Amino acid sequence: MSNGFVMRSLDEVRFWSRIMKEHSLFLKLGFRCDDTQLIHEANQFYAVFEEIERRSNAFTSETDPEVIKRFNVEVHNAASRIWAFKRKVLGLILSCQLPGANNFPLLVDHISREAFYFRNRLEELNTGRLDPLPDAIINENVFFLRIMADHAKFIGHLLDPSERQLVEQSRNFSHDFDQLLFQARDLESMRPQSQTVPLLDQFLDQNRISVKSLRDFKKTAKELIESCRIKSIIHPLLADHVFREAERFLIIIDMLESSLTKTSAG
Template sequence: MNNDAYVQQSLELNLFYLRIMKEHAYLMATSFPPQEETITKEALTFNTTFNELLNKTLELAAGIVDIGEDAVTDFTLSAEEKTARLTGIPIDTAPTKAELKLPRPEPIIDDNLTEKVNLINLRALSATRNFIRFKTKVLNGILTCDLYSTIYPLMHDHLRCEAIGFVEGLNKLQGRTPLIETPKTESEELAFWNQIMAEHAEFLRGYLDPSEDALISSADEFVQNFEALNKKLFQNITKLDNFGKLVKESRKLTKDTQAFNTQGLTWMLKCEVKSIMVPLLSDHVLRETNHYLKKLEHIKRGEKRLLESQ
């Protein structure tokens, strides 16, 4: 893996995941009761750490990579502003404003930039490993009924799994290994992200007011369809032809999910849906859906190259 690929893939991975980690910390902090001051402050410290890393990554990314819709959407700034107002906990919106104004890439990658990106990766690895330990402590506290949180236990585990996925991606890049390189890796990515999409729909369903029958029904359908896809994936994991069909089915279902999430976020920002979900979480889920669609395009191109080589 040459320096150009290392720098570009590292920046893209960090632009996506550092914001995700920053928001995990924020959402966790808002979920604890007032008496849990220590653990709330710990979560907010992680939020600050990831926010600083995101700002440094943005400085390096300017003119080097495109800012995709998995890094920031047209809704992100409004979602941050409204969420901060609703929770009373400030959100630094400077990274969002900076991302929306980043110049088009004209990459000039030299040894100096490569070393700076390497340092960002190392700092992100250290921070995320510590965050995983924190998330594990929180989840264990909830499961033993020693800690209360308005976030479901499954969602806390979901947040931890995403942090583990970030660490795995950084470790690959630090070993100068492309993020997706073999059919086995691609099938694992498909299974992981289909499960993430199914759980998103489960959480959304739980955050909706019981009177939102149509939206709850749609969320249920997404859960069932993603779980059915993964069942078929595990049954056909060694069959390339079937795998190609599953990639196509996953892409179609994820596109439908993207449209559903976009509509839901639009309604939420206009206060046209009854829910206890903050807008930032809705935008967060939309960005993760956009990220999976990017991965599916990458998998599709890799599958095509493999078929052509046979």
């Protein structure tokens, strides 16, 4: 294990622990006031991931890799627990045991997928079993394209219906990302034959263009919400949250593109 392992681990933990912390808050805000046990559990997870975030920021690139490996195991356990909590909440919603609550089933499924992604990434880092580049390109894009499509749907449903133009833009983004996701899954089912450098390069380029457009739309929506210039029930932190996830996807696309370029040049 090396400095690269330490920095990659800290990057994942710092980003996703904040995301998990915010998921806890969003779930809590969507529960009914008499769902006291669920609210208590959400508050506990908020505190757990806030502490993980704090501790991760105290580590540096010089930290002993063995210390980070143990930290990753601890965070993996926390991510597994919040995943189970989210799936429990989803089950309650789908069995009509939380009537009148405000957490969409798709949103709860969405945030549970992110928790599962996070715990798997920590497992991969600790065992050194990261996907080969061609698989990583397809797998990361399949995961994040679905996340982006979901975001567009949530934004459209949380805007006030009278914000007709923004609602229509959200629907268009939802459609576009559904189509990109279908394309990614087609590429996925055609592998390994589909994993040529030209196809993967075009795949990344096309997705980058669409993600930048969605990122810019989210940025505008975030600014409008923060300045109270549009009507919605979107929490300002949620607007910032989905914007950061689009930024994260763009960083990953750039990293994958850079690695693909080096591989083809070598």
